[in-house]
Amino acid sequence: MLRVGIIGYxxxxxxxxxxxxVFGIPYQVTAVADPQADRIRAADDGFLSQARFYASAxxxxxxxxxxxxxxxxxxxxxxxxxxxxxxxxxxxxxxxxRSRSALHKCNSCKPPTPMSAHRLSSPFPxx
Numbered sequence: 001m002l003r004v005g006i007i008g009y010x011x012x013x014x015x016x017x018x019x020x021x022v023f024g025i026p027y028q029v030t031a032v033a034d035p036q037a038d039r040i041r042a043a044d045d046g047f048l049s050q051a052r053f054y055a056s057a058x059x060x061x062x063x064x065x066x067x068x069x070x071x072x073x074x075x076x077x078x079x080x081x082x083x084x085x086x087x088x089x090x091x092x093x094x095x096x097x098r099s100r101s102a103l104h105k106c107n108s109c110k111p112p113t114p115m116s117a118h119r120l121s122s123p124f125p126x127x
Contacts, residue, residue: 001026002028007072008075013071017071032048033059033061057085
């Protein structure tokens with residue numbers, strides 16, 4: 001079973017996370033980082049029954065080694081910073097929209113090669 005974390009659990013990414021079940025790939029959301037983590041936990045969504053909740057991306061990323069991949073549902077202005085951090089962690093990720101350009105804007109990252117861009121921005125889960 002793949003262990004998935006979500007940073008920014010809004011309407012779009014929550015819908016996409018649940019819709020991925022149609023592919024028949026065994027996965028489970030095991031971590032959620034969102035400033036409104038308490039409200040999300042209180043909603044008692046069975047889809048998140050195995051998830052640990054974090055108030056910030058920093059807290060979740062401290063445990064990134066326990067995950068097989070991340071889904072990013074944050075607002076677009078946060079993508080560049082997250083792209084930089086995820087690249088350093090070599091963490092697989094799925095972004096709610098096209099964020100490959102965030103890597104080009106990142107001062108601490110070299111422009112991605114086609115392979116590294118694929119690894120970072122390819123649909124999750126990937127091989």
